[in-house]
Amino acid sequence: MKKALLVIFLYSHIALKMLLKSLLLFLLFQVCTSRDTLRSNEELKDDDGGLLVSKESSFELGFFSPGNSSNRYVGIWYSQSKVSEKTVVWIANRDNPIHDTSGVFTINRYGNLVLYAYNMETSPIWSADVSLSVKNTSTLSAYVQLLDTGNLVMFQNDRDRIFVWQSFDFPTDTLIPGMKVGMNWKTGLEWVLTSWKSQDDPGTGDYTFRLHNWSHTVTPQYFIYKGLTKYWRGDTEPWPNSVRNAEEMSFFLTYNTNKLTIMKLKFSGLHQHLEWNDGDDQWKELLSTPKYRCDWYGHCGANSKCSLDSGNLFECECLPGYEPKSINGWNGRNGSDGCVSKRVKVSKCRNGEGFVKVERVKDPDASRAALLKRGMSTKECEQECLRNCSCTAYMTKKIAGVVDCLTWYDDLMDILVYTEARRDLYVRVDKIELAENAANSQGFFRRGMLVVPILFALLALVLINVLACWLLKKKGKTKVFVEVDELEESKRYPELQFFDLNTLVAATDNFSDVNKLGEGGFGGVYKGELPNGQKVAVKRLSSSSGQGIGEFKNEVELIAGLQHRNLVKLLGCCIKGGERMLVLEYMPNKSLDSFLFDDTRRSFLDWGRRFEILNGVARGLLYLHQDSRLRIIHRDLKTSNILLDDEMTPKISDFGMARIFHGDQLQDNTKKVVGTYGYMSPEYAVFGRFSTKSDVFSFGIVLLEIVSGKRNNGSYEENYSMNLIGHVWHVWKEGIALDIVDSSLQSYKHDEVLRCIQIGLLCVQEDSKDRPAMSSVVFMLSGEASLPSPKQPAFVFRRNSSSAADSKELLSINDLTITIVGAR
Template sequence: MRLGLNRITGLDRFLTSWKSQDDPGTGDYFAKMNPTGSPQGVFYKGSTLYWRSAPWPWPTSSSSATVSWGFNYDSVNNEDEVSYAYSIDDPSIISRLVVGNSGLLQKLMWNDGDLQWKEFWSVPKYQCDNYRHCGAYGKCGPESDNNVYKFECTCLPGYEPKSRKNWDHRDGSGGCVRKQLGLSMCGNGEGFVKVERLKAPDTFNAVWMDMSMSSSECEQACLRNCSCTAFISMNIDGKGTRCLAWYDATELATYTRKSIGFLGHKRQLAITISSVMVTLFMVCLMAYICLMKKRKTKVKRKLHNQSLYFTGTKGYWKGHELEESSSHPDLLIFDLGCIIAATDNFSPINKLGQGGFGSVFKGQLSNGQEVAIKRLSYSSAQGIEEFKNEVLLIAKLQHRNLVKLFGCCIQGEEKMLIYEYMPNKSLDFFIFDHTRSSLLNWGKRFEIIIGIARGILYLHQDSRLKIIHRDLKTSNVLLDGEMNPKISDFGIARISNGDQIQDTTTRVVGTYGYMSPEYAIFGKFSTKSDVFSFGVILLEIVSGKKNNSSYQRHDSLTLIGHVWELWREDRVLDIVDSSMNDSFVSHEVLRCIQIGLLCVQEDAMDRPTMLAVLLMLSCETTLPSPKQPAFIFRRPTNNLGSITGERFYSINDVTITEFEAR
């Protein structure tokens, strides 16, 4: 087995873990060769370095070694390739290197006695195996006093803990910093402190000196180069002693000095250079602070014009009752660069769909969190008001059947909302497709109906704000990984103030087929408008048919009308989605259809509240008989009963009113 990089073709051979013991998909852990500096074996968890090996003897283009137990190790490091391999002399011995999904890199040996793989070696096994467990300039290992309660991390000579508080709490990840012992300049009597019984430091910035030399020669060669800060001398069997040196670090320690009162020419020059560098740094720092302050003021002015205010990670809309609240909604503000990286610059591959708001993209944040990003289109019919409305409402709402908003991004002309990602898309994706609808049996459909009802009840009654959604439909019901429903899209939702029962708008927006008659015709909306929409959704879930689809073989032009006719003829089970294959419970389906008809009654006062709907769905109570639903459109017929090609009328003589739909 060989791991490593072919520098010519770019082929990188490495090992990855499975997702789980039974899932061979790509997991979180992988082991590979790091080709920079002096190559070494590395073990990653995601993008985080988890463990690294000791440096291999890489000074020549190829090298090999044999250790006990019959293992042969071979390494290659030249212009064409950097790689590592091991083999076994005895062909009867079977061994393999495995990256486990639990986070272990294991070498396993086959045992013929019990016919099982036995662990021969594994990492990381101990605390000190973990990368940077004791941070920069710290060392990890057992102490000589054998005190099991003593912290395993200590600082290198001349260093002290960066945070004594964290150190006392046995957290050494912050590492150590140099003690203030005075100025130490290269070429002024400095030397090296010998530290024994440690694995060699990280070799990302280490270089093998191209010669054979003793330990003292290695030290002198390093001292002659002010960029060389540490070295190790390794005795390679059959090849002599090799020297590995580190550059651009700060491991130089100060030897005893006879006097620090007189500064020679070199020291004066060094101090002058240092002063100039510090001055330049301060000038650059001040320029950067001014630039950021100017940019922040510009962004704040733009947000002020849009009436959007942010304090830390919290946002609120000026002029609204939430401004006076003692607890503003927690809202993460995402940088545009973060969103561009998460979506691969809004790649078409990551596009999930298109709506009135704009496009929706799938993204993955730097921490691995998958998100859905709604990007406001420049030409969108919905604008900043809908954007503000959605941020205001959904950031304040928390319910298992409402989609979760992580935050937003407002930068330049870009306005985006960042939601939790719903892997199963929306409800209409399943119920209106004959193939996918078979994946939803009656039990799952009933659970979805209950979940939607609970979400709407929370909006109407259980949340601090009484909210009317105004655009409930199957495409605005998203499904998570377990097919749990979550209501989304609060762009046109309204807050009902106090005990206000009904409100009126001159701008009717919504989706044809889901709007109640009083809203579509007169612009009047209330919680009963949402109840009407829920009734339509319920009937669509049961039937697998859209309400606003034309029914060519029936006089009724809507699903509501068709269900009403079947109800009056006592044949309402004929509407049930055939993809459920008669696996449904008849009395439950009949009950749901009756509740759906109660919700779509023409008079809003006749419709039940969402609390009553949920009780009717959950309890075996006697239900009232539904009255005639709204929008019972029929095909006109002539005196002989045949369908004519004339315009359509409703049976209650109300004309089909034109309205603005989304």
Template sequence: MNPAKELLNTSLLLSLLVFRFCISLDTISPNQPIKDGDILVSKGETFALGFFSPGNSGGRYVGIWYHKVPEQTVVWVANRDNPLNDTSGLLSINGRGNLVLNSKKRSTPIWSTNASVSSTNNSMAQLLDSGNLVLVLPDNQRVTWQSFDYPTNTLLASMKLGLDRRTGLNRSLTSWKSEDDPGTGTCSYGINPNGYPQFFLYKGGTPLWRTGSWTGRRWSGAPNTVPNLTNYSFVDNQDEITAVYGFTDPTVFTRIVLDESGTIHRLTWNGNKWVEFWSFPEECDRYRECGLSSNCNPYEPDKFWCTCLPGLEPNSTHDWNMRVGSGGCLRKQGASMCRNGEGFVKLVHVKVPDTSVARVNMSLSLKECEQECLRNCSCTAYSSADETRGGIGCLSWHGDLVDIRTFANAGQDLYFRVDAVVLAQYAKKNGLTQSKSMVAILVVSIGLMLLLVVSIARWLVMRKKKAYFEESAMELERSTKNSYLPFFDLSIIIAATDNFSDANKLGQGGFGSVYKGVLDNQKEIAIKRLSKYSGQGIEEFKNEVTIIAELQHKNLVRILGYCIQGEEKMLIYEYLPNKSLDFFIFDETKRSLLDWRRRFEIICGVARGLLYLHQDSRLKIIHRDLKASNILLNNALNPKIADFGMARIIGGDQIEANTNRVVGTYGYMSPEYAMQGLFSVKSDVYSFGVLMLEIITGKKNSAYYHDGPSSNLIGHVWDLWREDKAMEIVDSSLGDQYANEISRCIQIGLLCVQEHATDRPTTSAVVFMLGNNTTLAHPKQPAFILKSTHNGKDRSISEVANSVNEVTITMLDAR
């Protein structure tokens, strides 16, 4: 053969091999190392491994990242604390069968797997589609080392965290030092095997947050906010204490990340960006927030979140009054707690105290646990260790209780030991019974109360309007006394609003007026003040107090308290300076301040808040008046659903409910609700769909369109979508950079406003569609697309809805 031709063929073959190695191989063998510039790609092209420099760093690291995600998202780093200073790095299998990272400028390895490998020349490193880098012996496929055993700041599906009792390996997450430095940071998240195991989040060795114990289904202090999509498993035996989380759809990219500040985030890739589903710690989550033997209740923010357990009092009344709860609580003097008629008070929906100091006996039932605790005078509380099979196992605490907090939709029952006096007081206050005779007394009392309520209702009907209002106000005051909300004295509100001065007035509505106020501690608040002599709003006032006080979500407006004194009835909310969403999107100038990324965040935030109301909160709540003016924006323009005066609670198994009193706003009401009074989660989904289309277009649904066959926004979008021209109505200020994502959101909006409720997606399906680039169904014809006589203004059943800075107030009574 011609030597020149042979040399050319050899060069072509080598080039082909190098090209193939750089883009397709998923393994490193003794004869196939990778250098800086090469990458490994897993078989399904999910993950890649190679050299990278994070952020503004000049150092070079070996890491693993998502291969199909445009923005490089690193999930693991090999030499995190020992970067290379140049591009001479080489990752290879050495003579002892270990994976090593070398540099031309250093004689010793920069990083190595340091695995015990019996075979010296037969190891192979392979990158799997799970994101796991494994060192295996091809002869028997035995894994001698894996990156999943040495996580950095990211937890992937199927990755174990926890302790291997046999080897002593304790897998935990550790934060990066900064966005530019993947070195081991000060924050960590891992298992604490003491007592009854639980996960702890630490910063500099100090506990920041704990998950609570494993209940058999979940971590008691970390609610699962993505139901039906994730699954968790926990193993505690003689070999290991480990936990694994999985995702039911393997095509979805999801990860849990511990950031440098000590916050854990759950993120999912939606095809364009990472969307956050939850983060911890949140309010009341920080470890020992309220000191010893106390409870942190985020539903009572201005009454001070920290509350003493029954029968206890603050260690320092002065600190407690100054909103400092770290001193905790003490038993009241003279309390006898040993075989002197004491018993247990049941605290519901709480994260049970720190279980690392708890005693565990899995052979006892809950009743046997109570008896065992009662016999031991040092036992201060007990709970079930496993809530499956009706509750098995016994957790008991002996001494001070640490880190209890109240949840709306999670937690467990905790039984706290109190003396005989407190037990009797608590039973009387809460209607608790200790015997069959007490049950009989309670039944009779309830019957008498019902008769009394009926009598009062009949009497009220015959009273004049003013008398009716006064009696309703009295009943309102009685009902609110048992709510979770703190009471604000009228003098505090007068001082905060400068005696309700016009300068502090934010707006006027059917209920009355809304004012801005500033408390003595400089905290800004919004006050919703009912008109003194209006009979409207009493039921909505009570409704809002009883419903929203139970809720806690970052996408719901927080009610801070109430005031009922004389003729004054007021609700106090957190102050949100950026007004409501309609203030922006329906204004030609202001809506340009909301680019598509911000609008999409608002859409997703509202959807997550709605999902919480429908599915994740302890109560199943239908809002019934979801609209742009009821979406408030905080400093960061994050959305918060407001105005729960029309909201209704329905049973957990109830599909829909019926009302003879249809309330809400024209343009947002679903057809089955407007025409038949039927409301359900699907009627809220309809309102959300209208809101989505308004956010995308910058136009009101009730606006009149002269150039099309349909009179409102829904019909106009539907007409254009069928002609594949839906992008023509999109707000021009959004540009065309995100055309695909906007078009997808239009289709989701149309799915939400379909005429028949059964065709509309559930709220959880909406959240999933927004967060994942899955195939969408073809929407059917929407409801309410006929000609209208409205003049472009949203109309309530009786009057125009008035939007103010913090609270949108709507007239409710049908006429």
């Protein structure tokens, strides 16, 4: 019995010890995994995997290497529980990397937060420049804590938690909720975002996002600077989430419990507002600037306005009372010199002058503006500006129910015209300009009075033509009157410039074969030179064209409303009798396929240039799908429809087959399948269903062709039936994807090329739901998004010629544009 009790006692003792050990290990594990504080006698070591984790595991602080770099930095990033990809929001030693894993992050004996390498404590690599005033360093109790806001905060001691330093006061390239951009007037501390040098180097880059520092009685403005030069300017509208008082002027992001949002200044100068999308498991772009030519600060120089929706040949236009400073520059579509007063000798000071309204504009740069007393009426504001001979313009704006009067002095800079409702600017002009403007307005009114009789005349002409056609048909004739075509079409497209037929005949040397740039389903495209010396491309509808008037009108309607640096610009058209012509900007380097698939010219496309072309096409397509006033599906994207200007900037062309989606429409069906085999998505080619994801598929093909330098309809490997998609899929699964890279490329970034190949495969996945949106593609190309694994692509095989009649698979013929009735 005693023996049995002894055994039970021993086993119980052992079990108790094991339980205590397990409990101790558990507690130690909990302490290690939830450590959010670093005290004065503690260290974070890189080679030990040192890490701070905020209390709710929202953020982590530790050592990391960005991109392809092996350098080591101390940074703060969202934890994996919040964001699946490493998103760094703050860096301590961004300009002083450690070149190995010997880094130590600690509070030294003087109470300063420092970073150093082993045996280098006397010479820290980085420090917070905090020195605590303590008599006895042995009693030092300073510590830093990583909060769930992402802020690293330093306290002098536990007792009174005196705050002495925080990382939020020293932002890097990313703004998260709680951080600020602006100025503390009392302390002189400025909160500024500064871009990285490159994707792999977080050092201080060329671009800064900051509040413009002038007297804080004027409307606040935010700028992106490139060095010391203004690169982009924010609107002078009151920014949401802003503070403006005697102590500070700042902007910040608010906390959102449902969505993570950040603002980021990229190394390219792009300013992005991003939101984390749990469904797509990646950052989604909500806003990015600058995107378009008019976004660049002072693109059109002083005393001018910039409009991407202008019907003119050039987006820049002088303000009323001004003319181009450089005629040659203006004719060459370079407005950077701006505009000057038309009549310098005519006084605009108490000499019968007045104001001309410029509608729907972004406020001019307020650096040379004054905010007069609040609560003034528009008429009072006008009189105040008239009384001051230096006042060049005024504007009234209503904020919180009170009207403010804003007046400008000297040159007016960075004015952008919007299509939607904005405020109006009143520009001071001399009495001559004022009279001319009034006369033009009256002339317009008189012309308006003629609209009714003109409409009656047009109706009579139409009725006469209908009656004549009916009579001729009764006699077995089919002649149709076309004399009123040009008038009717010019009314249809009032924003376009209409070219005279004789002008285009002379410009193209009567459409000679020498000037012929190419031939398509539409007809011929000819190089031309207008009387002012401007080179153009004239696209002439062939009488035998299978596309016809419908496609012509479709292209005119679409391109006339589109303005993007990666879309071909429509300069005007010509409609005369049976002639239908588009006048487009001239692309001296022709189409992408003329380089890509030519054994001699392909060497001009190094990897850097190909990658820029890819990004340009992606941005152009994103504009069509999301950023333009209309949601447009191109339906015929291919390398031959990507044109290159003199700087090799890619521009998407040929919108004859494009379709507009309205409202929340996501997909449409057609029985008339149009497009090009080899670039068509499966759901469109087989079932006639098309959406933005159809264009994504085409982009994926273009991407793979750019990387490989081969057409999709080629045959690869021993299996003759395998096309480019199938070949890429095969080598990807084998882990030898770089085998498809164009052999003419002497050097390239392996990681970047592999990322592009993976993006291409994601775009050509068989199920359209699996393909990314173009907004995601643009983000993926930036290299900052983690990529999912691609699924089985569509059309991995060519159709076997012996079974062509029975097979449902489609044969890729890159240059053949087809129109067929699709299977239902």
